[in-house]
Amino acid sequence: MLKMNYWQAEWPLLVDVCPCDVHFNEWVTSQKLKDKTIYHFGTGTHHVVGIEQAKRKNRVFAITASKEEYDAYVKLVTENSTVAKNYLAYFGDIYLSNSGVLPEFDVVTLFHLCEFFQPNTASKEYGGLTDRKVLDLLTDRTRKGGHILFYKGSDGFAKSKPIIAKWEKAKPVKLVGEFKTLLVYRKK
Numbered sequence: 001m002l003k004m005n006y007w008q009a010e011w012p013l014l015v016d017v018c019p020c021d022v023h024f025n026e027w028v029t030s031q032k033l034k035d036k037t038i039y040h041f042g043t044g045t046h047h048v049v050g051i052e053q054a055k056r057k058n059r060v061f062a063i064t065a066s067k068e069e070y071d072a073y074v075k076l077v078t079e080n081s082t083v084a085k086n087y088l089a090y091f092g093d094i095y096l097s098n099s100g101v102l103p104e105f106d107v108v109t110l111f112h113l114c115e116f117f118q119p120n121t122a123s124k125e126y127g128g129l130t131d132r133k134v135l136d137l138l139t140d141r142t143r144k145g146g147h148i149l150f151y152k153g154s155d156g157f158a159k160s161k162p163i164i165a166k167w168e169k170a171k172p173v174k175l176v177g178e179f180k181t182l183l184v185y186r187k188k
């Protein structure tokens with residue numbers, strides 16, 4: 001049995017280096033989205049998406065592969081029942097995503113696509129998905145009319161570009177615009 005590929009690091013809020021989560025919160029505000037269910041890839045230790053969206057009456061289901069970030073989530077929700085009610089972070093490897101345990105989403109962030117694929121990820125023994133399959137799986141879990149967002153500043157963006165180009169031809173999605181560092185698609 002192989003161990004899960006977890007991230008042996010943690011990420012504080014560094015808006016000058018990685019503004020995607022802050023830009024995402026601003027985009028949600030600009031769209032006046034309320035009562036929506038959001039899938040968020042990469043919580044950071046700061047959990048700024050879960051905290052801000054709980055205030056805006058949206059629900060966030062987010063993944064972290066960092067034990068430290070998950071510990072920070074446990075501390076956060078232990079001390080704040082409103083956040084606990086609206087923000088569910090889970091510890092896992094996104095490449096092991098299983099649609100059977102995922103709800104449907106109105107908004108999906110894939111800011112770190114192509115950043116964490118490991119040499120063994122898609123091996124039979126590990127049982128993980130490719131980046132394209134992660135993208136397809138989360139697209140299928142997105143409701144019609146929902147949004148899928150990418151981060152142009154990601155370390156994985158150069159690798160993601162051709163994957164996104166093929167995906168937008170194969171799936172019922174359309175680029176609807178850019179917001180600061182983010183690319184915004186809509187599911188038809």
Ligand SMILES: C[S@@+](CC[C@H](N)C(=O)[O-])C[C@H]1O[C@@H](n2cnc3c(N)ncnc32)[C@H](O)[C@@H]1O
Pocket residue numbers: 005006007011012013014018019020021041042043044045063064065066069092093094095111112116
């Ligand atoms: C560079 S940090 C960015 C965090 C946050 N989005 C931000 O911009 O501040 C990358 C994030 O991806 C998460 N991550 C790393 N590998 C992952 C994996 N295999 N599956 C899911 N999440 C992963 C980390 O836990 C971390 O939250």
